[in-house]
Amino acid sequence: xxxxxxxxxxxxxxxxxxxxxxxxxxxxxxxxxxxxxxxxxxxxxxxxxxxxxxxxxxxxxxxxxxxxxxxxxxxxxxxxxxxxxxxxxxxxxx
Amino acid sequence: xxxxxxxxxxxxxxxxxxxxxxxxxxxxxxxxxxxxxxxxxxxxxxxxxxxxxxxxxxxxxxxxxxxxxxxxxxxxxxxxxxxxxxxxxxxxxxxxxxxxxxxxxxxxxxxxxxxxxxxxxxxxxxxxxxxxxxxxxxxxxxxxxxxxxxxxxxxxxxxxxxxxxxxxxxxxxxxxxxxxxxxxxxxxxxxxxxxxxxx
Numbered sequence: 001x002x003x004x005x006x007x008x009x010x011x012x013x014x015x016x017x018x019x020x021x022x023x024x025x026x027x028x029x030x031x032x033x034x035x036x037x038x039x040x041x042x043x044x045x046x047x048x049x050x051x052x053x054x055x056x057x058x059x060x061x062x063x064x065x066x067x068x069x070x071x072x073x074x075x076x077x078x079x080x081x082x083x084x085x086x087x088x089x090x091x092x093x094x
Numbered sequence: 095x096x097x098x099x100x101x102x103x104x105x106x107x108x109x110x111x112x113x114x115x116x117x118x119x120x121x122x123x124x125x126x127x128x129x130x131x132x133x134x135x136x137x138x139x140x141x142x143x144x145x146x147x148x149x150x151x152x153x154x155x156x157x158x159x160x161x162x163x164x165x166x167x168x169x170x171x172x173x174x175x176x177x178x179x180x181x182x183x184x185x186x187x188x189x190x191x192x193x194x195x196x197x198x199x200x201x202x203x204x205x206x207x208x209x210x211x212x213x214x215x216x217x218x219x220x221x222x223x224x225x226x227x228x229x230x231x232x233x234x235x236x237x238x239x240x241x242x243x244x245x246x247x248x249x250x251x252x253x254x255x256x257x258x259x260x261x262x263x264x265x266x267x268x269x270x271x272x273x274x275x276x277x278x279x280x281x282x283x284x285x286x287x288x289x290x291x292x293x
Contacts (some may be wrong), residue, residue, distance in 0.1 A: 060275055067119070082136070
């Protein structure tokens with residue numbers, strides 16, 4: 001068994017719940033705000049929640065580094081995939 | 095992340111070259127392929143959305159509060175799942191069965207609410223072919239729903255095995271493996287809820 005101290009799962013749950021409520025509130029309050037503020041804030045909150053789930057519920061924080069490298073390399077490839085798609089529209093066409 | 099996570103839960107299985115149990119590593123590799131699958135869908139959504147001259151506000155079509163409730167249910171199911179794993183590690187098999195059953199029930203409730211949402215939207219005329227937003231909405235949430243459905247089926251299998259007394263503190267990799275999948279499905283929903291429903 002992986003010998004690590006078990007995180008406080010209920011504390012993580014309450015954080016996730018609070019951030020979800022914050023997200024919905026943020027989307028209502030900043031509905032008319034400029035898109036970068038709306039999208040940046042919401043993506044930041046969602047990324048924070050996703051990170052908590054991966055690190056504590058999926059125990060990635062307590063796993064071997066090799067597993068972390070496998071997951072990180074996938075995220076890098078995913079980021080490249082999305083960046084290329086966005087770049088298609090952001091960069092000027094020849 | 096610890097470097098010295100040496101021993102693992104599989105006392106009965108031969109050690110793997112990586113030090114990670116084979117089924118757990120297999121699930122992680124599978125989840126990595128799933129990351130790329132959902133990244134493709136999310137990437138397509140982002141490209142289509144920003145290439146469109148106009149995009150409807152999701153709140154005008156979708157029921158944000160109902161989906162927020164569904165998000166809450168899926169987060170609860172992740173907690174019950176991780177508590178099930180903790181229970182079997184602590185040799186509390188009664189709680190293992192309880193938490194697995196709760197996870198199964200919460201997964202089924204999530205799917206039921208999604209089915210209700212689809213039914214309501216389709217009755218209101220919001221079809222996959224009505225707009226680009228409709229296509230993207232049904233494609234991404236539909237594929238996610240299919241993943242939840244597969245998770246519920248597997249969870250039913252694991253819960254059945256738990257009731258048959260197949261898991262012990264020394265041998266419970268099945269619980270951990272389905273747990274990884276379940277948390278991943280929750281993680282993907284966290285992203286989808288934000289980008290599909292809240293922007």
